[in-house]
Amino acid sequence: MKTVFTTQEGVKMNSELDFGSTANIKNEFHFLMTTYETQFDEEFDYFYRITDDGYIQLASSYCNDKLEIKTQYKLQFDTKKEDLIYVVHQLIEANHFYTGYPTLKDSVIFTQLEFDTIISDIKNPKIIEKAKATQKITPLITFLEQQQLHPKPTGFNENSWTANCPSGGNHFIQVVTTNDQWGCGYCKRKGGKEELEKWLQERKSIEDQKRLTTMVKELDKGSIQTKKTLKWWLKRY
Known part of the structure; x- marks a missing residue:
């Protein structure tokens, strides 16, 4: 059977x-x-x-x-x-x-x-x-756009969006615009705009530390050796 x-x-x-x-x-x-x-x-x-x-x-x-x-x-x-x-x-x-x-x-x-x-x-x-979602751009969606995290409506309903995850991983965060909350099940992070700003700052600090380490190693060899490092330094400071 x-x-x-x-x-x-x-x-x-x-x-x-x-x-x-x-x-x-x-x-x-x-x-x-x-x-x-x-x-x-x-x-x-x-x-x-x-x-x-x-x-x-x-x-x-x-x-x-x-x-x-x-x-x-x-x-x-x-x-x-x-x-x-x-x-x-x-x-x-x-x-x-x-x-x-x-x-x-x-x-x-x-x-x-x-x-x-x-x-x-x-x-x-x-x-x-x-189409309905794009008529209701909230402060969180605007912030995600400003951070180049490319928010997109999912089409599931007019309040459902996704955006690139701030972690840089190949996955998305889920966004609900009824209360401007977001969440990432993969990274186990969630919150509103304030929590997202904090997470982005954490990521920036980690990235800055890595680039600073790279620059110090390059300077030990006599000078900044890559355009990428120089561009980051000038933009950062």
């Missing part, structure tokens, strides 16, 4: 949601589609599985690597295609901010029009919410 590892529903974004291994059930999955994803148009293969206890699962494989279950939901529509459209929609909507929107290479179930409709159904409401 084909059953699920867990009855939880949703899209797997991290280790907190585990749909189980496909090692012993790989042959139960059926090919759905191949998509082009990321800025490099890499190919991802997607497969689906419908269980005897009423769930539909979507799994993916990259470069014929191991098959990983990405999303799982209870069956809720009259046809298999409708359930597949739903789970694909949920997966793309959950991941598009990080990976962008995929394009379809081929599918044994979806037509090009059906796939494009999934994408437009995700995009269109977000365009409206982004």
Whole structure:
């Protein structure tokens, strides 16, 4: 009997949601589609599985690597295609901010029009919410722009934004403009404009110390040897 590892529903974004291994059930999955994803148009293969206890699962494989279950939901529509459209929609909507929107290479179930409709159904409401957000620029958003942290509305709702993390890492901080608060789960920092200013000053002090150490080493060799160090010194002092 084909059953699920867990009855939880949703899209797997991290280790907190585990749909189980496909090692012993790989042959139960059926090919759905191949998509082009990321800025490099890499190919991802997607497969689906419908269980005897009423769930539909979507799994993916990259470069014929191991098959990983990405999303799982209870069956809720009259046809298999409708359930597949739903789970694909949920997966793309959950991941598009990080990976962008995929394009379809081929599918044994979806037509090009059906796939494009999934994408437009995700995009269109977000365009409206982004437009609303840009009409409500708050002091925190202005400050983020001044610090060149490039705040952008997410489209989830008119008060949801992201910005580059002050840490310099390849991740974002989440911003809520209803109360001008921000948070970074990766760095475990949060607060308002005051806390952000403090964090930026901390980062600047650390960077200044590194550059000062570099300059001292260069001076020990006779002079400031790089334009980058000289430019920082003149700008800083």
